[in-house]
Amino acid sequence: MDDKDFKQTKAEFIAQWGVLGSSWGINRTMAQIHAYLMMAVEPVDTNEIMQELKISRGNANSNLRDLAGWGLIRRVTYPGDRKEYFEAEKDVWTMFCTIARERKRREIDPALQLLQSSSKQSFKKNDPEQQLFASQTKALAEFVQTADLVLDKVARSEESKVLPFLIKRFR
Amino acid sequence: MDDKDFKQTKAEFIAQWGVLGSSWGINRTMAQIHAYLMMAVEPVDTNEIMQELKISRGNANSNLRDLAGWGLIRRVTYPGDRKEYFEAEKDVWTMFCTIARERKRREIDPALQLLQSSSKQSFKKNDPEQQLFASQTKALAEFVQTADLVLDKVARSEESKVLPFLIKRFR
DNA sequence: CTGAACTTTCAGTAAATACTGAAAGTTTTG
DNA sequence: CAAAACTTTCAGTATTTACTGAAAGTTCAG
Structure with missing residues (x-):
């Protein structure tokens, strides 16, 4: 499977996971962010999420806050870097x-x-x-x-x- | 507990059950209809549901259809009576x-x-x-x-x- | 076949929910 | 302290979901 196919498979997976989420009581974007983070090797910042999922800063911010409230993701910071990153529980x-x-x-x-x-x-x-x-x-x-x-x-x-x-x- | 208090307790219960339902993925009205039928001694017709829950015929009809689709309620008919009645599984x-x-x-x-x-x-x-x-x-x-x-x-x-x-x- | 009794559908509307983006807030750095 | 780097808030808006009620459909008795 080449890189292009993989990106597509992953994007498709994330999109579909969002659809499934909303057939539960979970909002689509929140499910997608969670899926995105579950599949991310390293912690991810808000901008990356905004770009990859094509959502606004406010939307990203509030869904990330809620996910953290559920305890499904953690905030991560690196010394010397003012940005916040997010990481999902993977187990x-x-x-x-x-x-x-x-x-x-x-x-x-x-x-x-x-x-x-x-x-x-x-x-x-x-x-x-x-x-x-x-x-x-x-x-x-x-x-x-x-x-x-x-x-x-x-x-x-x-x-x-x-x-x-x-x-x-x-x- | 007198009859008036009971009616109020029951109505309050049904209303709250609806609120809880919507905090799941279930729509408020559907949860309320289900609660109403669970607490009904005898099968109930659409008109009674409309009156008691203050909802339209269309709304009652479609939520009853969905509840029946979930298998949570049954349609009941009596010989010589053209109306349909509904009854919830109670166990x-x-x-x-x-x-x-x-x-x-x-x-x-x-x-x-x-x-x-x-x-x-x-x-x-x-x-x-x-x-x-x-x-x-x-x-x-x-x-x-x-x-x-x-x-x-x-x-x-x-x-x-x-x-x-x-x-x-x-x- | 006709009309009464009842059920279903669905276009239009209301209500709830989610989203945007700019402004306000916060923290850090120089 | 000022300005840069970043985060949060929230009024306004878009989207989705639920609801209404009248019209159309169905079934049945006479």
């Missing part, structure tokens, strides 16, 4: 744990809170509608709590190096 | 399996396809950038494949009745 299991931890915090915890507070009301025992509401919210709360717990166990960084092997055995 | 584990199956089909499979086709190109062994691209896409492909497999195992309906107990033990 997929570490990435998975990071994402799991953040999603738990941002999505699971609020859901659990709503479900628990809803299910802990007092209801009329003779009203089937109230009974259903009570039992459904309770069942959902328990489910989410279980999911939470599993993610917790799985996303502890110590175990995350064992887990891949365990799971492969499990096939 | 949370069955719901989970359904969602897992659909997400696999809609999100995991396309990602896997992209990753596999990208990682199966031939690369220059002496170019570190090409090497990184090759190894990253391969690692991602393997990860996604594993996730896929785990979901597959978990989302088989037979086992889904055992799994909750298993996981509770695991605490």
